[in-house]
Amino acid sequence: MKDSEQITTKLKTDISIMLKTLKYLPTDTYIQQLDLINSLLESLRYYSDDRDFALFMDTIQYIYYPYVCKGLQKTNRYSVDYDKGEV
């Protein structure tokens, strides 16, 4: 595997994990993690070819984005049932 491939594979893995865990984070950490994802995407665009990057962005749009949105709406971590005291 070429160096650039190793780098892009690692970057994609990191970005995927970070996207998947977004829904568990409190608001301030969420924003920090988004900033990090953004900078990793910049690196990925630099190291990968256009087609590979476009495919990965498709994955983000059609898989991770709906997954995070749904997770955020469902978890709504601090909206608890007042009577039961449970999430």
Added chain:
Amino acid sequence: MASRVGIAKSKELIHPPKWLPANIHYEVLTGSVSYGVSNDASDMDISGFCIPPKESVFPHLAGEIPGFGRQLKRFDVWQEHHVQDKEAKKEYDFSIYSIVKFFQLAMENNPNMLDIIHVPQRCVLFSTPVAQNVRDNRSLFLHKGSYQKLRGYAYSQLHKIGTKANASNPNRQADIERFGYDLKFGYHVVRLVLQCEQILIEHELDLERNREILKAIRRGEWSEEKLRTWFDEKERHLEELYTKSTLRHSPDEDAIKELLLQCLEQHYGSLTSAVKREVPVDKMISELKSVIEKYEGHRSVSF
């Protein structure tokens, strides 16, 4: 570093609730010391806030249904006055508020609470990171309601000047006989008016700013007539200031509540089982969307 309440309790000088000494977050010297006008004979007024047990703040966690059956006793404040420390040759007055009560009163711009969060650093006796967070964000509490509160307190002190006897305090009775009025009431009138002026103009509060004027009044250099004339003029001035001031009209309750929740969370740990808190889900989603949209041109299908 131990809190003064903790030290006094260890000497068996005071009788606070058992849980209180270990849950103090903020202790400061208030009163004349914080205004920079104290003398050796001044009492030590120690004020601050604590965080009571979780069930006292969130009674539903202990199974209480509001309005039904036995209601848990709420803790608002613990006060103990004229505490003699013979070793240190000092007399203390303690007032430690529940953080919830403290935030409520500070949000209403109660002058005593404003003093507590604005005392100079040298008057801070004990402070945890929770208290530091509150001090760092103290500007959140100030609003134009302080005008009514401080002016109201000043009126009350002015009214008391008319009382020409103070049987409970021989020194102040001596002042009345010598200068014609109670100097302590007089200096509080001027202090409150000048604090109000400072808040409306600067949106900040430096308690020591007016110490020389206050000291002069305490030395008896202002006659009662001068003080009353000064008050009448300042009152008109304050009315104008109130209209012109760009200070927020009323408190930002949401921001203050968020600060309170942060403090409680720092103390108790997660509040997920105790309180309903809105998460800005739409904002979080739109932030994510904007990150993806930056790479619009790099996708085979548009978003």
